[in-house]
Amino acid sequence: MAANAASRITVWEFFQQLGKTFMLPVALLSFCGIMLGIGSSLSSHDVITLFPALGHPVLQAIFLWMSKVGSFAFSYLPVMFCIAIPLGLARENKGVAAFAGFVGFTVMNLATNFWLTMKGILPTTDAAVLKANNVQNVLGIQSVDTGILGAVIAGVIIWLLHERFHNVRLPDALAFFGGTRFVPIITSVVMGLVGLVIPLIWPVFAMGITALGSMINSAGAFGPMIFGTGERLLLPFGLQHILVALIRFTEAGGTMEVCGKTVNGALTIFQAQLNCPSVHGFSESATRFLSQGKMPAFLGGLPGAALAMYHCARPENRHKIKGLLISGVIACVVGGTTEPLEFLFLFVAPVLYLIHALLTGLGFTIMAVLGVTIGNTDGNVIDFVVFGMLHGLATKWYLVPVVAAVWFAAYYAIFRFAILRFNIKTPGRDVEVARQVETAMAGSVGKSGYNVPAILAALGGAENIVTLDNCITRLRLSVKEMANVDVEALKANRAIGVVQLNQHNLQVVIGPQVQSVKDEMAALMNMVQA
Incomplete structure (x- = not known):
């Protein structure tokens, strides 16, 4: 939402916003993964043998439907990214930007198909020729498979075209084609030219991504640790989505042939195997970057840290912070959302966060070394059940509670020692902070459960906000004016943390209810500015 005149963004801000746009397709991807996981596991021969009642035709029809619906996101993932990026980045006329994203992606692949046809490579059904030129069916078009990276680049180009031309004024004779109507038109032309260039330049991009993947794989068992630790270290800056997308959806996360089709990226490989009836078991090289690596820290470590913070709080304050810690643990264990807990100690003890990042990365390595094969993205108890337990002992799901228990004990011991030894002001250690938490919890208003007017006032009021997302x-x-932002007032109204990126940009960590808080704040700002 643009509350005032739009301002130019820095490269740092651009990558943050780009990472945020990934969340729309990734959220759908996560849901579709659960649908596909439940449907495929409950229709498998092993599960039906174990539970014969599940073999009833009606139940099997339901499971098959779930599998088909769940496979949607993985079949059309690149085009979803190409639509989501201009949609998320555009300041105005977002619907036009999304429409242009679909148009541009389709035209780009049609133009690539034209080039391949003119060069005599197409039409052909020769598997060797198709593989040599990296040709796949993209939206029913034989084209060079640029994957998610190509979709991201195309989405950024289309967003730039949208920002430049969505309010263009043409001569009267051509006025019908002006304004927002011109965006898909210029997109068709530009992306048509981009499609002609792709067969020439894409091998260079592919070599770079493959080299990155080789570097990660050459690290052996420490490759997953580098990834897991790096993701946690990038999280406070909102840049983790870039690294995650690179590993999940490009050659950097591995390449494998599944059901006769070459797929790239750890998550893409896992989902392809999940959807392939001839594949039994999952690739360890793919799942080592996925949910299983998060589970030691998410299901064991962070709950242990929360218990340590509770026990280290002043006895008279423990009841005041109990709700805060319990809600954080639930968000972490059930939803895979860790920031409500992590931001309780990130700012008061950065060294503890560094230890947490290293232990998270070590969890990735331990799961890989033990041969656990639990995929998907969230590392929560849902992934543990759906992609671990429901797929039988082959996933080695029974090792997760053991490792999680070790991580629980380790986190508890480390956090308790550090908090008491260095008098770290985690929740409940400071009398005033505990009082503020209790007051904020008691004074919640609105559907979000937060005092949104107070949060808006702490941000300097509606007149101080240029953009809100x-x-x-x-x-x-x-x-x-950053000077008008009252950080302490934000924390007193249950903000978990405040990250000031520069003199004009900041992030306020709210937790899982952030969408409701943002919507209430936007409505309140509109009322004030009306």
């Missing part, structure tokens, strides 16, 4: 757990804002 959100990601999974944070408000992302641009403000006129």
Whole structure:
């Protein structure tokens, strides 16, 4: 939402916003993964043998339907990214930007098909020729498979075209084609030219991504640790989505042939195997970057840290912070959302967060070394059940509770020692902070459960906000004057943390209810500015 005149964004801000746009297709991907996981596991021969009642035709029809619906997101993932990026980045006329994203992606692949046809490579059904030129069916078009990376590049180009031309004024004779109507027109022309260039330049991009994947794989068992630790270290800056997308959806996360089709990226490989009836079991090289690596820290470590913070709080304050810690643990274990817990110690003890990042990465390595094969994205108890337990002992799901228990004990011991030894002001250690938490919890208003008017006032009021948006757990804002932002007042109204990126941009960590808080704040700002 643009509350005032739009301002130019820095490269740092651009990558943050780009990462945020990934969340729309990734959220659908996560849901579709659960649908596909339940449907495929409950219709498998092994599960039906174990539970014969599940073999009833009606139940099997339901499971098959779930599998078909769940496979949708993985079949059309690149085009979803190409639509979501201009949709998320555009400041105005977002619907036009999304429409142009679909148009541009389709035209780009049609143009690539034209080039391949003119060169005599197509039409052909020769598998060797198709593989040599990396030709796949994309939206029913034989084209060079640029995957998610190509879709991201195309989406950024289309967004730039949208920002430049969505309010263009043409001569009267051509006025019908002006304004927002011109965006898909210019997109068709530009992306048609981009499609002609792709067969010439894409091998260079593919070599770069393959080299990155080789570097990660050459690290052996420490490759997953580098990934897991890097993701946690990038999280406070909102840049983790770039690294995650690179591993999940490009050659950097591996390449494998599944059901006769070459697929790239750890998550893409896992989902392809999940959807392939001839594949039994999952690739360890893919799942080592997925949910299983998060489970030691998410299901064991962070709950252990929460218990340590509770026990280290002043006895008279423990009841005041209990709700805060319990809600954080639930968000972490059930939803895979860790920031409500992580931001309780990130700012008061950065070294503890560094230890947490290293232990998270070590969890990835341990799961890989033990041969656990549990995929998907969230690392929560849902993934543990759906992609671990329901797929039988072959996933080695029974090792997860053991490792999680070790991580619980380790986190508890480390956090308790550090908090007491260095007098770290985690929740409940400071009398005033505990009082503020209790007051804020008692004074919640609105459907979000937060005192949104107070949060808006702490941000300097509606007149101080230039742009307002959100990601999974944070408000992302641009403000006129950072000096008008009262960080302590934000924390007193249950903001978990405040990240000031520069003199005009900040992020306010709210937690899972951030979308409701943002919507209430936007409505309140509109009322004030009306």
